[in-house]
Amino acid sequence: MKETNPHDIMQSCFDALEEERRSLAHELHDEIGQSLTAIRTSAKIIARQSEGRQSYDVAQGIVSLTDGMFDLLHNMLHRLHPTVLDKLGLIDALSDLSDFNQKHCSLKCNIHIEGGLESLSLPMKLTVYRIVQEALNNASRHGAANCANIHICLDKNALHITVDNNGSSLDESRLKEPGIGILGMKQRVIAFDGKLEINNKPSGGVIVHVELPLNSI
Template identity: 30%
Template sequence: MVMKPRIKRLDEIIDKMVNVVEDSKDEIFYISEDAREEYERLVIELNETKDKVLKHIKAEKELSKKVQTSKRHLSEVSKSFDRYSEEEIREVYEVTHNLQTKLIMLREKERNLRLKRDDLERRLIGLENTINRADGLVGKVSIILQYLNEDFQQVNEILKEAKEKHKFGLKIIEAQEEERRKISREIHDGPAQMLANILLRSEIVERTAREESLLIAVAEIKNVRQLIKQSLQDVRRIIYDLRPMTLDDLGLIPTLNKYLSTTAEFHEVSIDFTEFGTEKRLEPECEVVLFRLIQEAVQNSIKHADASHIHVKIEITKNHIIAVVTDNGKGFDPSIQKDDSFGIIGMKERVDLFGGKLVIQSKVNKGTKVIIRIPNQ
């Protein structure tokens, strides 16, 4: 009973692991998107900066020409002080100085713009690498997540199968105990009561033979004989339910014939039996498994499907043994697993042990077909 909490905790751990990987994938995706937006913004800013650099270069060239012209003019004025007034000389000097100052400032702005351009280009390269790495990581995480989901799905299937086997194991124990109680009741109510009655009648026979006439004693002996015969039939029936003796002595087909005819008569249903290629005996273990599988399928048709007609067919070939049990019962939806479907689980377990395959075809109100296929080893 400790198994369920452990499986539940394992399921929670698996779900948390998958959620962590999915969250990591989302985080990487958001980082990639942020980097992409920043990249696009920096591209626009870089293009604007490049345009400004070009404009500053053009303006610098024009201003540089003006500075050169002003310097030449200042040189001429400096050589001919006598031809120009002091005011004119100061004006030429100030114009040249102002032009030189503007040129220095323009060159400083151009240098800053170039530095900004270079910095933007480096940042764009870094962002491009980040985007590429993020995209690569998203792809890798997606692959990892796919593998995790597939692997964890297999784990869940294994856990589910383990839980089913655990339930099935408990059901087997319960069924064994119930079968023991059933046999105990049958022996107590049948042969045990009969034997007690026989013992009592034998005492009556003894007293009658001693105290009364022999004719009455003989009649009482006949009653005792009838009780013994009935008790023997009950014992044989119980033994047959545990394991049919004819299965070891005569084989699968005669045992099935007897079982199906007895079942049909007892439950008042129509059961047809068809066999092909059954000349040779099968391995004892194989005969027991096939008998129990067909017995389970027939009992399911009677008890659960309320079938009025059942057709059992068995075909033995060189490589395979195929048994088919078809009924006209109420059917069911095979995709819906019920809590009490341990009979089907048990049938699958038996078939798996022999490397075979069990197929159940059924529809609601359309009957059921059970196909059993196992290798003929």
């Protein structure tokens, strides 16, 4: 390994991790997705040819099962790697994440972006995406929030990411021994020499703020 700076080493670890996730996501999508499509198509043909017979219900059952597996697969792919980030860029990936939370977690997300984020490097875009993803995940899982605001601002000194929600407050003692989610956020932020703050809002809910200095981008 040629890096000796701890931040570079950490960033290389994240790059390797994301690369592995990306290739797993593509493989799952192509291999499992194709097989599921084939099973579903065959079951549809059997159902068409067996109307009125007992095998009709069995074939329809297989179609429903594959539909459920498609949903499951898409949810897994979403968590594993935001393919939309490769295809459409960060802003669309965040909007996709917001739609996902609205649909599956009843969490309405308002997105506000200032500055041209498309100039950021891919590792930096992935960091933004993963931080927002975990903040939203925690908002609905622990805070039972139904509304979150995502504010991303690129100014001349730093990239600021703020995610706040209207859920319940955080037990601040939990931050001393966080789970993998907040630990992961911290490590990603350290890799870019940035700062992470997680606080309760006076009005209720939690606010996560990350600042990544521009000289690290």
